[in-house]
Amino acid sequence: MTNLLTVENLKVHFPVKGGFCGYSDVVHAVDGVNLTLKKGETLGIVGESGCGKTTTGLGIMKLVEKTQGTLNFDGADLDSLSPAELRKTRQKMQMIFQDPFSSLNPRMTVNRAIGEPMKVHGMGNKTERADRVAWLLKKVGLSPEQGNLYPHEFSGGQRQRIGIARALALNPLMIIGDEPVSALDVSIQAQIINLLIDIQKEFNLSYVIISHDLAVVEHICDRIAVMYLGKVVEEGTCEEVYANPRHPYTKALLSAIPYPDPDRPRDRIILTGDVPSPIHPPKGCNFHPRCPNRQEGCDLVEPDLEMKSPGRKVACHYF
Amino acid sequence: MQNDYLLNVKHLTTRFHTPRGVAHAVNGVSFGMYPGEILGVVGESGCGKSVTAQSVMRLIPEPPGRIEKGEILFGGMDLAALTLRQMRKIRGDRISMIFQEPMTSLNPLKTVGKQIGEVYALHRGVSKKESLDKAMEMLEKVQVPEARRRVTEYPHQLSGGMRQRVMIAMALACDPEILIADEPTTALDVTVQAQIMDLMLKLQDQHKTAIMMITHDLGIIAEMANRVVVMYAGRIVESASTRVLFHETGHPYTKGLMNSVPVIGAKDAAGNSRLTEIPGMVPSLYELPEGCSFAPRCPHQNKRCRTELPPLFTVSPGHDVRCWLCESACEKGAVA
Numbered sequence: 001m002t003n004l005l006t007v008e009n010l011k012v013h014f015p016v017k018g019g020f021c022g023y024s025d026v027v028h029a030v031d032g033v034n035l036t037l038k039k040g041e042t043l044g045i046v047g048e049s050g051c052g053k054t055t056t057g058l059g060i061m062k063l064v065e066k067t068q069g070t071l072n073f074d075g076a077d078l079d080s081l082s083p084a085e086l087r088k089t090r091q092k093m094q095m096i097f098q099d100p101f102s103s104l105n106p107r108m109t110v111n112r113a114i115g116e117p118m119k120v121h122g123m124g125n126k127t128e129r130a131d132r133v134a135w136l137l138k139k140v141g142l143s144p145e146q147g148n149l150y151p152h153e154f155s156g157g158q159r160q161r162i163g164i165a166r167a168l169a170l171n172p173l174m175i176i177g178d179e180p181v182s183a184l185d186v187s188i189q190a191q192i193i194n195l196l197i198d199i200q201k202e203f204n205l206s207y208v209i210i211s212h213d214l215a216v217v218e219h220i221c222d223r224i225a226v227m228y229l230g231k232v233v234e235e236g237t238c239e240e241v242y243a244n245p246r247h248p249y250t251k252a253l254l255s256a257i258p259y260p261d262p263d264r265p266r267d268r269i270i271l272t273g274d275v276p277s278p279i280h281p282p283k284g285c286n287f288h289p290r291c292p293n294r295q296e297g298c299d300l301v302e303p304d305l306e307m308k309s310p311g312r313k314v315a316c317h318y319f
Numbered sequence: 320m321q322n323d324y325l326l327n328v329k330h331l332t333t334r335f336h337t338p339r340g341v342a343h344a345v346n347g348v349s350f351g352m353y354p355g356e357i358l359g360v361v362g363e364s365g366c367g368k369s370v371t372a373q374s375v376m377r378l379i380p381e382p383p384g385r386i387e388k389g390e391i392l393f394g395g396m397d398l399a400a401l402t403l404r405q406m407r408k409i410r411g412d413r414i415s416m417i418f419q420e421p422m423t424s425l426n427p428l429k430t431v432g433k434q435i436g437e438v439y440a441l442h443r444g445v446s447k448k449e450s451l452d453k454a455m456e457m458l459e460k461v462q463v464p465e466a467r468r469r470v471t472e473y474p475h476q477l478s479g480g481m482r483q484r485v486m487i488a489m490a491l492a493c494d495p496e497i498l499i500a501d502e503p504t505t506a507l508d509v510t511v512q513a514q515i516m517d518l519m520l521k522l523q524d525q526h527k528t529a530i531m532m533i534t535h536d537l538g539i540i541a542e543m544a545n546r547v548v549v550m551y552a553g554r555i556v557e558s559a560s561t562r563v564l565f566h567e568t569g570h571p572y573t574k575g576l577m578n579s580v581p582v583i584g585a586k587d588a589a590g591n592s593r594l595t596e597i598p599g600m601v602p603s604l605y606e607l608p609e610g611c612s613f614a615p616r617c618p619h620q621n622k623r624c625r626t627e628l629p630p631l632f633t634v635s636p637g638h639d640v641r642c643w644l645c646e647s648a649c650e651k652g653a654v655a
Contacts, residue, residue: 155600157600194594214583262542271514273464
């Protein structure tokens with residue numbers, strides 16, 4: 001299978017004012033990320049707040065200016081495309097956002113919100129578009145009659161369904177979901193997860209699911225990339241990474257999840273301290289100040305993300 | 320047994336009178352808390368778990384809210400009948416509360432030392448110097464590194480986890496009998512959540528404070544609570560010891576909730592990852608359905624469920640379920 005998406009050495013840095021005597025500082029939000037996504041595959045990007053997972057998603061979508069790196073999507077280098085070509089390619093990559101309340105225009109009926117991308121990209125005529133909107137609404141579990149309503153008349157779960165219908169409107173190849181179920185209650189979350197799985201099968205979509213919830217990611221993803229402070233620290237198939245995490249951060253992250261079974265023995269690795277500032281990331285390995293397995297040299301030499309076993313990459317000197 | 324309760328809430332009914340109509344947030348909730356236990360209150364948004372806690376603390380904004388009925392018995396008093404002045408003496412001293420978002424519950428204009436010390440000074444009438452010493456002691460107790468420096472800092476200088484530690488320090492300064500924790504770790508990252516849960520369990524062990532742990536996360540319940548109350552649409556639908564709740568789940572809603580949570584390592588052999596979903600949505604609190612509130616979403620509902628509200632049936636000692644299906648399972652007349 002060929003790669004649908006290849007991200008090489010993606011860096012996104014944001015300048016910030018402040019710092020000593022007004023010298024400007026730089027937030028290293030994404031600091032050299034390599035990712036690949038095959039057709040029909042689901043890649044999960046997990047990590048805690050501030051690890052750069054959202055910025056990675058925005059960088060891939062070209063919704064933020066990248067500082068460095070190359071993006072290759074569906075056989076084309078996104079940087080080499082003309083603005084017109086880029087617009088065409090963009091149809092094939094869509095995004096679903098976390099907050100279904102702020103990602104829909106409150107003044108647009110649902111029909112308009114879903115139909116607008118098609119209008120912008122000149123797809124079909126008016127009646128064809130209206131038919132497609134009705135068809136999409138049915139696909140995501142809403143009724144076509146609800147298309148005349150405004151976003152505020154829907155619950156959070158229903159709004160997320162609208163967001164999914166809108167993302168599907170242009171027949172995309174890839175959908176990036178940024179925390180697509182985090183704002184929802186568990187019973188609704190399950191409905192949306194199931195919907196995402198169903199439409200992936202039906203439309204042969206590739207997903208990048210960005211989430212802080214490791215259980216959700218395990219449920220829908222084939223592969224997972226764990227990020228810490230702008231870098232990927234471990235990558236592999238979901239099965240392997242969850243069964244046998246190798247990077248000390250992945251281990252701690254997995255052990256920290258509260259498990260809904262009162263009889264399960266707790267062998268929790270409790271990390272000390274907080275995530276360091278991405279303005280002044282630590283020297284050497286980013287994780288060394290909090291690492292329970294820190295050894296000599298970890299604070300000096302930065303480990304590369306290396307293939308440690310087939311399909312398994314880890315950025316650690318010792319594991 | 321009932322006399323051992325530290326806090327005994329009886330038939331609590333809290334409503335909000337809004338321009339849209341009357342929101343039935345809490346509808347006849349009764350439960351008790353023993354000294355030193357961790358009682359989990361679990362449910363989805365709008366189930367009334369936070370309003371129940373705010374009613375106990377008498378923090379319901381009045382109007383539009385009102386405690387319409389019920390008693391909140393604590394230390395020989397009915398908290399629901401106290402004047403606000405009397406209640407202020409109890410709040411922060413004998414019962415205190417921590418909230419989900421520590422940034423909005425701390426005063427951005429005061430140093431954390433001042434804020435922690437203030438509670439202590441107010442209730443114990445000590446000097447400024449003593450209250451600051453107490454603040455430092457509390458910060459050390461909640462494992463804030465460099466407590467001496469931190470007392471002079473402002474909330475914005477702290478990370479989310481540190482702020483929640485400050486909130487806990489403030490809540491525990493007067494050594495309360497009950498700590499109400501409303502989603503205390505929801506806004507935090509998992510590794511920080513693990514730190515805070517660990518800290519709360521340690522402090523609970525040292526001080527024997529009873530904790531009411533309000534959360535939507537069944538994982539937190541399983542790891543922390545001794546007993547659990549499950550709420551749906553403003554009513555308790557099931558209550559049991561944690562182990563019984565997970566192993567002998569009685570109510571269809573509780574079952575649905577447990578099945579809809581993605582659990583790591585729970586994919587079946589074929590890699591099938593579909594979750595069992597609860598169809599539909601939570602009913603509006605403005606117009607609750609007749610009969611059982613869960614009936615419209617329930618796979619087992621019948622005609623009776625839609626017309627008649629089931630009482631809490633005691634299916635085994637300490638295990639109550641609000642479902643007609645349990646009527647036959649419980650001994651005759653054993654209605655909680």
